[in-house]
Amino acid sequence: MKYFTRLRVRRVYKWRGDPLAFNRKLKTCDYGSLAISVEGLPRTTVIVVGQHILIEGEDEDDPYVAKVTRLFGDDSGKQKKAVVQWFARVSEVPASKLKLLGREPHPQEIFYYQGRVCEDEVNAESILRPVKVKHLDGAAPFPDSDDKDTLFVKMSWDSKIFRVAPAAEPAPAFSPPPRSKPSLPPSPPCSPPAATPATPASRRVSRRTLSTPEPAEVRCSWGSMSTGKVRSLEAESHHSATKLSASKCLSATRRKASARTPGVRKKLQLCSPEKSSPEDAMDQLLDQELESEMMLVQRLSSSPPQALHLTPHRMGHTAPASPLSHRLTPLRKAQGGRDAEDAIPIKRSSVVLQQLSETDSPPPAPREDSTRAATPSRRKEAKAARETALAVLVEVDNENSPMLPAATTPRSSKRKSALLVSSRIRKQLHLLNSDQLLNSDGEDEDEDVFVPSKALQSSSEEEEEEEEELDSDQEVGAKKSRRTVGSRTPRSKGKRGTSARTPRKTPNKKITPSTPQTPRYATPIIPSRSLPARCPANVLEEARARLHVSSVPESLPCREQEFQDIYSFVESKIVDGTGGCMYISGVPGTGKTATVHEVMRCLQHAAEVDEIPPFHFIEINGMKMTDPHQAYVQILQKLTSQKATADHAAALLEKRFSNPAPRKESTVLLVDELDLLWTRKQNVMYNLFDWPTRRHARLVVLTIANTMDLPERIMINRVASRLGLTRMSFQPYSFKQLQQIITSRLNKVKAFEEDALQLISRKVAALSGDARRCLDICRRATEICEHSAPPTPPASGLVGMSHVMEALNEMFSSSYITAIKCASLQEQLFLRAVIAEFRRLGLEEATFQQVFVQHQALCRVEGLQPISVSEGLAVCQRLGACRLLLLEPSRLGVLQRVRLNVSQDDVLYALKAD
């Protein structure tokens, strides 16, 4: 990347001679030769069509090799382009594939590239110089020559196998842009060589084409068009948008229905490629592209990964059939390939990646770069064809890959795709951090390169990118606000209008002298502080901030399965426009609410980029209302920001959910702490579960509670039946999961020793599996570490075992024994008297009077002055206040009965140790 920011030798490019042909539609002129002069040097190099050239790439020592098939420029003369046939260097062929060659490759050997996916149009400015290339016979030995500049071609390489290269084929002098000719067979010259995995030259080059001042002209070539997309894709590839995968294809299918979407027209053309002349088709296409660029970008950016999965077979027939569809596929493949590349630097160790990686892996910098390049399609293809399973695996790794929505994806594949999505998500969660790290640098530099070249189109893309790069939370926040604004759809407005009379009545009723209303314009807000809160200053504070339960984690590890299930459930309901209920149970602190929120974030994002229809998300919490019937009020208020009494709200909601309405959005309702909505007649629960079954409700209800058998235990049959059997149970976290959670939260902030983390997670897992508890203990341990630092400077400054032990003791040890040890003598005697009396009676209960007799006796044994009854009662009450004893109300005086709240053994142990 740095190459492009650095000032290099300046070359001047000029057309030689007059244009050979002029394309009126595209406004391009074809030329026969190009003159390159280096500034300050008198020599001029001439490039003619059919000549082999070197093209600027990542590696300055090994520029890309290609053959010029066509030279053209725009009529203003500013744009200079070249259509080339690529050759692949040895280093560009994956190591695993080189074996297929069956011999040692010659260092100067190059391969005729027949892969389909590569961009074949380059910016003329990227041409360095001509190079000598010799075509050799397959059997002929490599000539021994010291001429390092000469390259030899023996074989062709189509990303799967090596073939004997077509010997010195005639240079197609003025071949038009290959893909604009539907009739053109997929002959080698037309299938542009993809830049090899490590070398994203084609992309780089074609990107430069993007930086033309006139977008319209840029668009006239498919190459630049696609690059634009590729780029935005790329930008989005880091984004979690990929999670939304499955919905994408669906939305695409749906979009077909609406006339103004580009997908439709594209489809039409797919069906009738011969209808118009290539030029016309091109034009039409371009127009579409112009108007639908944004949508495409969006769609591409978050396209479902499963499309990738389907690519191989679809490819088989679509590609030869029509160039238009062909044009879709390569892109997709490029995308996938790039994503495969993405995975490489991150997970070198994995089997898949080993297969992917090349022997001559280029230096790290280009490599990183290449992760973003749209290149290694060849490999991709090969893999897809031969190792399907492997391909799936790779796809799993490519969670970043935003794929083009597969317009033809059958609906039945929805669920499968959802599964795939979630597996992707899981991977992403693992990779996210490093991925971002790796990508961030390259990304920035990319921006540097391309920002100056902002054309109208690219600038819009840039905006898109910027938006994508926002912190996902912010984004969601922004979206939410937008959503809330949007939620006041005409429909709801109308509704408010109609019901305007009714709410007015309610306040009237309520304004009675005894209960005045809240002042109308009171805004609920906590005053803001004058000084901003301090930021964490050191590692421990940083760790503490990250470990706070409240900090929203970047990812939710260990809940992928649940995430996926909920996601697919809700998504399918939204997409189908139907309703449904789901019951989620699990002990506290197992991430139920967090997971649902995460799902909602993703779905909202999906809705934002138009993957799925927009929907409302409403959340109520049984604990956050004073009365179960308040649920209606809260739902109504969040849905329409109307205020009403509970009964009225119930009626309005009933109406809303049972009547059809135009343009109705789905509603997702999260009911937390469901058990608190229990009423004697259970009508609140009944309604909540009944509404989704209405035909026009489009309501999805997710309910959360702690107990697994809640429906059986507290619900009457008609309610339980409506809740249905879609249940999910969150298991308590295992110690490994807890450890993973902490690690992911800490996110490379090194504050804990490994053993310490393990101890905490094992301890918590053994007790409750509550993630909150785990995080709290970690936080406490950091505090202890911080405060114990001066006297015992730990070698590492990390939280160690001792700190963790201390924190665990603080939080888990019972204080009863300490309390007994610290009690006064008379209190201890009294406890002994209680035990003595229990033993005498053989019961676990005695009256104070009985115990007191024992107490007096014990006093005498101990040589203490016997205490009075009042004092004895006082002692007894003190023990009762601490709940060491359980007492009856004190008005019973000496008659009150006494029980121990601790086991007798504990008491005896505590007293003995004294």
Next chain:
Amino acid sequence: MMESRSAHAPWSSLQLGRGDARFHPELSSLTHQHISFLPHFLFCAELQPIRVRDEPNQEVVIAGQVVFPRMRKTRSIMSKRKAKDVHLPTGESITQVQSMLRERLCNQRLPDKPEGTEAQHKHLLELLRRTAIHGESNSVLIVGPRGAGKTMLLKCVLRDLLEDKEAQKSLLQVHLNGLLQTDDRIALKEITRQLHLENVVGDKVFGSFAENLAFLLEALKKGDRSSSRPVLFILDEFDLFAHHKNQTLLYNLLDVSQSAQAPIAVVGITCRLDVLELLEKRVKSRFSHRQIHLLSSLTFAQYLQRVQSQLSLPQDFPDVKFAQDWNDSIKTLCEDKSAEGALRRHFNSSKDFRSLHILLMLCLSRVTVAKPVIKPADLLEASRLCFVDAKANMLHGLSILELCLIIAMKHLNDVYEGEPFNLQMVHNEFKKFLQRKSNSMYNFEQPVIMKAFEHLQQLELIRPVDGSAAKTQKEYQLMRLMLDHSQIMEALQKYPLCPTDVKQWAMSAFG
């Protein structure tokens, strides 16, 4: 003595609160004197008029021991008048000593530094500081037996915290007490009021319970860690909040403390060791499980040390020589064997400082101009007052008939092993005694016996068995005796002019 009698009369009309007494206008006009009242649990005070020698017109009635805040004002004015004097008159010094030590013993002044709770103090201070300055939400419980210094610890921490300007500017405080805010509705109004949210007009909070809750939650939700002012919620008697319906308030507060909303710190104060078991599991999960235990493992030597430091006068006392003498006398007091015995008995009974302070207060009130030191005898007397058995004292005020009925009940208890009895049985027992031994007592009419019986019930020396109150006739209503045998015997020993045969009857094994 007349003064004290007159002062005795209006007592019933006085409202005595914990730790402070209100001056009754009627009383002040009656006596024109400073009258102080001991905490309400000492109901039989021994009133001793003390004449202040220097000012013969002023007479102070000291009721057992004296606590009266307003008195201090007058005294401090007086002390200012003679502030220049190095050698104050003894009376003047005494008043100064009394006011100074009372302030100390009545928990009206916080100690300068935490004693014996340094670690806890540091922990809590750090915790609250992080909330106030870094905006980190937290929750913590301070647990310890009554009188262990939980509230004092919190007050000290707050004092230290608010010395920081930054914290002082930003921190909002909400104080709740489980005894006052008995349900969530009241608690919510109180929170809203103390936070001065916008639905507060003047001092009134408007809106229904549901609205208030929604409003408060909305307010807290809008805040965020870095920009909102942190709010400190102090829940005194935390365990009582756990008894509110659904624990709504606790759930919401703790939920806010565990989510990215306005930063809050929830500090609960409770004396129940099992407080966590009271919390519902989802509430419990949201609590951070930080507990600060105030369990003092105090030795007797430390206890004595504490007594001495509590009674000693500081260096800056106006009259240096008096202070010197006073401190010396305190030192000898603590070394005295009998005093030590009394203190040890106290220590054995309870380690908390509140009861110690009561004891010392009793001692202090016995300091007069005539006797400007605390003698071991004072301590013993104070100790005796502290340990006096209330019920046994009440028996002294009974008539012989009532006492006889009590004795009859005691015998019934012995015979029937604690089974309840009714009036008829008691009367029979009494009649048996009269027939057998009595030579000083006569039989009483049934209505007289009944009257005496009812009086005993009013005094709560006997109480009806639960559930039998309404149905049966009075004579047959089952009762239980609320006294222990030892109390009866003790009372009999001290009862003035108790007939010997009654005493013998009480001590005899059989009725």
